[in-house]
Amino acid sequence: MILGFIGTGKISSSIIYGIFNSKLKVKRIYISSRNRSIAKKLEKKYKRVKRISNNQEIINKSSIIILGVTPNVGNTILSKLKFPKNKKIISLISTIKLDKLRKLTRNKNIVRATPLPPIEINKGPIVICPPNKSAKNFFKYLGEVIEIRNEKLSYKFWSTASLMAAYYEILNVSSSWLIKKGINKKMADKYISELFLSLSQDAVKKHSQGFKKLVADSQTPKGLNMQVLKELRRSKFYKNFVKSLENVNKRVSR
Numbered sequence: 001m002i003l004g005f006i007g008t009g010k011i012s013s014s015i016i017y018g019i020f021n022s023k024l025k026v027k028r029i030y031i032s033s034r035n036r037s038i039a040k041k042l043e044k045k046y047k048r049v050k051r052i053s054n055n056q057e058i059i060n061k062s063s064i065i066i067l068g069v070t071p072n073v074g075n076t077i078l079s080k081l082k083f084p085k086n087k088k089i090i091s092l093i094s095t096i097k098l099d100k101l102r103k104l105t106r107n108k109n110i111v112r113a114t115p116l117p118p119i120e121i122n123k124g125p126i127v128i129c130p131p132n133k134s135a136k137n138f139f140k141y142l143g144e145v146i147e148i149r150n151e152k153l154s155y156k157f158w159s160t161a162s163l164m165a166a167y168y169e170i171l172n173v174s175s176s177w178l179i180k181k182g183i184n185k186k187m188a189d190k191y192i193s194e195l196f197l198s199l200s201q202d203a204v205k206k207h208s209q210g211f212k213k214l215v216a217d218s219q220t221p222k223g224l225n226m227q228v229l230k231e232l233r234r235s236k237f238y239k240n241f242v243k244s245l246e247n248v249n250k251r252v253s254r
C-alpha cells in the first residue's frame, strides 16, 4: 500500500501516527510539505514517510490518496489536479459532498471518512460513506469502522464528532476546579482523565443496555449525582447542548 496525503495538518498527522502504532503494513507514505513543520517532523521520525512539495507528484506516486485539507483549500486546488481512474481517494474534508468531490476530482472512486485525533492511539469511531472495501481494510487497523450508505445520515455523525472540544472543556473545567480547591495539578489532571476514561469504557461495555439506564444507575435517590443532573437540566445545559448539535448539523448539511 502506498499512501499519499494532500495536506499534512492535524488529522493527517494523527492518521500517520496511528498507522505506525498499528499492525497495518504500508510500503511508503508521501506527504505534502504543508504544514511544513509537521511534515518535517513526520519525515524525520519515520523512514517510510517522504515529503513532496508537488501535490500532483504525490497523486502519481500513490495508490490511495487522502485529502486532508480544509474545504476552502479543497475547492481551490482539487480541480487543478489529475486523479487517474485507478487511484482511490479518501476525503477527510468536512463540508465538500460526494457529488462535488467526484466533479472536482473527475474520479468516482472516492469515499468520505471522518477519523478523529484518537486514531493516533488506534481508538475511536471512523465513519466511511459510502461503504468501501479498501477504505474499510485500511481504517480497520486504526479504529472502529462504521460504514454508512446514506450520505445525508453520515452528516449526523459529523455533528456529534464536533463535541470533542466541548468534551475536553468539561475535563478542563473539572480539573481546574479541583486545582482551585487545593489539589495539585498533576493529581487533578490524572484523577479527571481516569474518571472519564472509566465512565467511557463502562459505557462501551454496556452500550446495548442504553445510556438512559446508565444515567439512572449512576444516581442514588437524593444523592450527589442526582443533584448535579437536576441542576444542569434546570439551567438548560442539555437543551443548549442539543441546540448546538442542531446548529452544527445545519452547517454540515448545507
Ligand SMILES: NC(=O)c1ccc[n+]([C@@H]2O[C@H](COP(=O)([O-])OP(=O)(O)OC[C@H]3O[C@@H](n4cnc5c(N)ncnc54)[C@H](OP(=O)(O)O)[C@@H]3O)[C@@H](O)[C@H]2O)c1
Pocket (backbone or CB within 6 Å): 006, 007, 008, 009, 010, 011, 012, 032, 033, 034, 035, 036, 055, 067, 068, 069, 070, 071, 073, 077, 092, 093, 094, 095, 113, 114, 115, 116, 117
Ligand atoms: N482535525 C480533526 O479532528 C478532523 C477530523 C476529521 C476531519 N477533519 C477535516 O480534515 C480537514 C483537515 O483538517 P485539519 O484539522 O487537519 O486541518 P489543518 O490542521 O489546518 O490541516 C490542513 C492542511 O492543509 C494544508 N494545505 C493548505 N493548502 C494546501 C495546498 N495547497 N496543498 C496541500 N496542502 C495544503 C495545510 O498546510 P499549511 O499549514 O502549510 O497551510 C495543512 O497542513 C478539514 O476539512 C477538516 O474538517 C478534521
